[in-house]
Amino acid sequence: MDSQAYRDALEKRLAIVEAGIDESASLNGNDYLLLWAATAVLPAVLLFVGWWWV
Amino acid sequence: MVVGVSGDNGGLEARASAEGWWPLTQGERNWGTVALMGVSVSAAVATWVFIIGGTVAFYLDAVAGSMAMIAGSLVGILLVVLAVLPVASRFGIDSIAALRPQMGNRGAYFGLVLMTLSVVGWNSVLMIFLGRASVEILVSLGLVADGSRGLLVPLFSVASIVGVWFVLRRGPEAMQKTGTAVAAVVTLLGVFIVVLLVKEVGWSTIMDAEPLAPSSSKLYNYTTGFEMLAAINLAWWPYVGGLVRSTSGARKALWPVVIGLGLPVSALSLIGLFAALAVPESGGDPTKFLIELGGVSAGVPALAFIILANFGTALVGTYIAALGLAQVPSFQGRLSWNLSTALGILPVAVVAGLFGSQFFDNIGVFLAFLGVTFAPICGIQIADYYVLKRRPSLRGMFIHGPGTPYHYWRGFNPVGIVGLLAGVATYMYLLNPLTYESNPPYEYVSATLPAAFVAGLVYAVLMKWVMPSERTAVKDASAAEPSVVD
Numbered sequence: 001m002d003s004q005a006y007r008d009a010l011e012k013r014l015a016i017v018e019a020g021i022d023e024s025a026s027l028n029g030n031d032y033l034l035l036w037a038a039t040a041v042l043p044a045v046l047l048f049v050g051w052w053w054v
Numbered sequence: 055m056v057v058g059v060s061g062d063n064g065g066l067e068a069r070a071s072a073e074g075w076w077p078l079t080q081g082e083r084n085w086g087t088v089a090l091m092g093v094s095v096s097a098a099v100a101t102w103v104f105i106i107g108g109t110v111a112f113y114l115d116a117v118a119g120s121m122a123m124i125a126g127s128l129v130g131i132l133l134v135v136l137a138v139l140p141v142a143s144r145f146g147i148d149s150i151a152a153l154r155p156q157m158g159n160r161g162a163y164f165g166l167v168l169m170t171l172s173v174v175g176w177n178s179v180l181m182i183f184l185g186r187a188s189v190e191i192l193v194s195l196g197l198v199a200d201g202s203r204g205l206l207v208p209l210f211s212v213a214s215i216v217g218v219w220f221v222l223r224r225g226p227e228a229m230q231k232t233g234t235a236v237a238a239v240v241t242l243l244g245v246f247i248v249v250l251l252v253k254e255v256g257w258s259t260i261m262d263a264e265p266l267a268p269s270s271s272k273l274y275n276y277t278t279g280f281e282m283l284a285a286i287n288l289a290w291w292p293y294v295g296g297l298v299r300s301t302s303g304a305r306k307a308l309w310p311v312v313i314g315l316g317l318p319v320s321a322l323s324l325i326g327l328f329a330a331l332a333v334p335e336s337g338g339d340p341t342k343f344l345i346e347l348g349g350v351s352a353g354v355p356a357l358a359f360i361i362l363a364n365f366g367t368a369l370v371g372t373y374i375a376a377l378g379l380a381q382v383p384s385f386q387g388r389l390s391w392n393l394s395t396a397l398g399i400l401p402v403a404v405v406a407g408l409f410g411s412q413f414f415d416n417i418g419v420f421l422a423f424l425g426v427t428f429a430p431i432c433g434i435q436i437a438d439y440y441v442l443k444r445r446p447s448l449r450g451m452f453i454h455g456p457g458t459p460y461h462y463w464r465g466f467n468p469v470g471i472v473g474l475l476a477g478v479a480t481y482m483y484l485l486n487p488l489t490y491e492s493n494p495p496y497e498y499v500s501a502t503l504p505a506a507f508v509a510g511l512v513y514a515v516l517m518k519w520v521m522p523s524e525r526t527a528v529k530d531a532s533a534a535e536p537s538v539v540d
Contacts, residue, residue, distance in 0.1 A: 007453075013076055014449055017146060020080035025303020027140060039132035039312065043125035050121025051276060 075380070077448065078146030078299055085300040087310055092234065094314025097293055099237040100367040101340075101360055102179045103319050104247075107326025108338015109418055110282055112266045113275035119265075119327045122279035124320045129280075130287025131316035133506055134294050134428075137435035139311065142295040143304040145448050149295030150378075155446045156434045156513070157474075159454040160465025163382065164474075168427050169292035170378050173398075175420045176289075177371040178405040182414045184364040185211030185406065186341040187357040194345045194354060204411075211406035214361075215399055218368045222376075222395045236366035237318075243359045244325045246352075247340055254347040255332040263331035273497040281485065282418070283320060284502045285425030288432065290315050296374070372399045422487030425502045430477025433506030434470060437514040469516040477509025 027035075085093070110119050141152040150169070153162040185207040192198040198206060251260060268275045293315070298307040326338035336342035340360060345353035375398030379385055389397070405413055413420070438444050450459030462468065485492050485501035492501075 010076060010452060013079065014452060016079045017077045018448055021144060022080070022303055025305055026144065027304045027308060031305060031308060035132065035135065035308065035312070039128040039135075039316075043128045046121045046125040047276075047280065050118045050125070051273075053117045053121070 076452065077151070080146075080302060083146050083300050083302045087301075087306055090297060090301050090307055091310035091314045094297060094310050095318055096234050096237040097297070097370070098315045098318040099240045099322060100176075100180070101183060101240055101243070101363050102176060102367075103322040104244075104326035104329065104338050104340055105179065105183070105414075105417060106282065106286055106319075106338075106421070107323035107328070108330035108336065109326075109421070110279045110323070111327050111330030111334075111338060113268050114265050114279045114327075115263060116261050116328060116331055118276060119279050120324055122276055123283045123323050123327065126280040126283030126285075127287050127316045127320035127323075128312075130284035130502070131290065131312055133284075133432040133436070133502075134288060134290050135308065135311060136440070137432035138291060138294045139298055139307060140304050140439060141435075141446050143298040143301060143307045145446070145451070146299045147295065147448075147451065148299055149292050151451050152295055152446070153431065153435065154451045154460045155444060156438050156467060157470040158462040158465050158467040159451075159458070159460045161462075161467055161470055165292070165431065166378055166382070168431070170375055170398075172289050172292065172424060172428075173371050173375045173378070174401045174405070175423070177368050177375070177399070177402040178410075178413055179417065179420075180364040180368045180371070181211045181215055181402055181406040182207065182410040183339070183341070184214050184361050184368075185209070185410065186339070187360040187364070188214075190341045190345060191354050191357050194350050208407045208410050211410055212403050214365060214368070215403045215406065218365065218372055219392075219395055219399050221369060222372055223392055236363050236370070239359050239363045239366070240322070243340075243356060243363065244322050246356055246359075247325055247329060247344075250344070250347050250352070251328060251332050260328045260332045263334075266330065266334050266337075271497065274492060277497050277500050278490070281425065281500045281502060282421050283323065284500065285421045285429075286319060286323075287316060288428035288502065289424045291428045291431065292374075292378075296377075368399075368402075372402075375399070418490060419488055422485065422490070422501075425485075425505065426478055426481045426487055429481060429502045429505040430474045430509030433477055433508070433510035434473045434513045436506070437473075437510030438517070441510065441514045442517055469513060469521055472516060473509045473513030476512040477505040480508040481505035 107119075107123070110123055113119075114122060138149050138152055141147070141155075142149060145151075150162055150165045153165045156162075157164060186203075188210040189198065189203050189206045192206070193200055193203070265275065269278075294311055298304070298311060301307040329340065329343065330336060330338035333343040333347070341357060344356045347353070348356060372395055376391070376394035379389060379394050379397055385394075447459050454465065455461060460467070481487075481501045481504075483493055484496040484499075484504060
C-alpha cells in the first residue's frame with residue numbers, strides 16, 4: 001500500500017473515531033470525588049494509622 | 055516519506071488497530087466492565103509481587119508494612135489513572151499515543167523506550183525466578199548437587215526464555231486465556247503460601263517479627279515501603295492505555311483499572327512481606343522456603359506452579375514488548391512476528407543469563423528506576439489535562455509532520471523534555487535510586503509524588519508562559535492541515 005492510500009485509510013478511521021466519541025462516557029465530578037476518596041484520602045488514613053503503629 | 059506497511063487495506067486496518075498504531079473505533083471497543091476487570095486482574099497477578107513484598111520486609115514489620123504498601127499502591131494507581139485514562143479511553147488509543155501532546159510526536163517514543171525497559175525488567179525477574187524454582191526442584195529431588203545452583207539457574211532461565219519464544223511463534227493467539235490461567239495459578243499459590251506460613255511458622259510470629267534490615271530512621275523505613283509500591287504501580291502506565299482503549303468510555307474503565315490493577319498487587323505483595331518476615335533468609339522468595347516448610351510432597355508441586363505461572367506471565371510480557379516494537383514507524387509491517395518476539399525477549403536472555411543474580415539481588419534499583427521515569431511522565435500528563443486544560447487532538451496524535459499540532463521542534467516538545475528532566479532530577483535528589491540514600495524532605499514527602507509534582511509544575515509554567523503560541527495552536531488543532539504521515 002502506498003503512502004497516500006495509508007493516509008486515506010487513516011483519515012477515514014480518525015473521522016469515524018471522532019464521530020463516535022461519547023461525551024457522557026467521560027469521568028464526571030462524582031467519579032473524581034470517589035476516585036479521590038479511594039486513592040488519596042484512604043491512603044492518607046492508612047498511612048496515619050500505620051505511622052501511629054510504628 | 056516512508057510508509058512501512060504492505061498488504062491490502064483490510065489487513066492493514068486490522069493489524070494497525072490490533073497492534074495499537076491507530077485508534078480503535080467505538081465498534082471495536084467492546085470490553086465491558088467485567089471483561090476489563092478480568093484482564094486487569096490477570097495482568098496484575100504475577101509471582102514477582104511476592105519478591106516486592108519481601109523487599110519491603112527489609113524496612114517494615116507486618117502491620118506498618120501492610121499500611122504503607124496498600125497506601126503506596128493506591129497512590130501509584132491514582133497518578134497513572136489521572137495521567138492516561140481520560141485520553142486513552144476517549145479516543146481508544148494506547149499510552150504512547152496519549153503522550154504525544156506533551157512530548158511531541160517523536161518525543162513520545164521515549165515512553166516506548168521506558169515501556170520496553172520496564173517489560174524487560176519484569177520479564178527478567180520472572181525468568182530468574184523460574185530458573186531458581188526449576189533448580190530447587192532438582193536439588194530437592196537429589197537430581198543435582200546443592201552447589202550447582204550458580205551454574206544451573208542461568209541455564210534454566212535462558213532455556214525457559216527460548217521456550218517462551220518458541221511458544222509465541224504460533225502467534226498472538228498463543229496468548230489467549232494465558233493471563234486468566236496464570237492469575238488463577240498465582241492466586242492459588244498465594245493462598246497455599248499463607249496457609250503454609252500460618253501452619254508452620256504461626257500468625258503471631260509473623261505479626262511480631264522485626265524488619266530484616268531497617269534503617270535507624272523509622273520514618274525513612276515507612277516512607278520507603280510506601281515509595282516502593284507507589285513506584286511499582288506507576289509501571290502500569292504503559293498497560294493502562296492498552297487496556298482501557300478497548301472499552302467505550304472512561305466511566306466504564308475507571309474502577310476495573312483501580313481495583314483490578316491496584317489491589318491484587320498490594321494483596322499479593324503482603325504475602326511476600328509476611329513470608330520474608332517469617333523466613334528472613336528468603337527475602338520473600340518462595341523458592342527458598344517452600345521445600346523447607348512444606349516438604350518435598352507439597353513444596354515441589356508449589357514450585358512447579360511458580361514455573362508455570364512465570365512462564366505464562368513472561369509470554370504476556372514478551373507479547374507486550376513485541377507490540378511495543380510495532381509502534382516504531384520504521385518497524386511497522388517490516389518485522390516478522392518471530393523477529394519481533396525474538397527482539398523483545400533477547401535483552402531478557404542477556405540479563406537472566408549473565409547478570410541474573412546481581413539483578414535479582416538489586417531489585418530495589420529497578421523499582422526506583424520505575425519511579426524515576428514514570429512519575430514525571432504522569433505529572434506532565436496530569437498538568438497538561440487538568441491544569442492547562444488542553445484537550446488532545448486526535449488528528450494531531452496520528453497525523454505528523456511540520457504544521458501539525460504536536461510537531462513542536464522536529465517532533466519533540468522541548469518543554470515536555472525540560473519538565474521530564476526536572477522531575478527526574480527531583481527524584482534523584484530525594485532518593486538515590488542506586489544506593490537508596492535520601493535527602494530531606496524525602497522522609498516526609500517520598501520521591502514519587504514530588505517528582506510528579508515538579509515535572510508537572512515546570513511543564514505547566516513553561517507551556518503557559520514560554521510557549522503560549524503552542525497552546526493556542528493545539529486548542530485549534532482540528533483545523534491543522536496535515537503534511538506528512540510518518
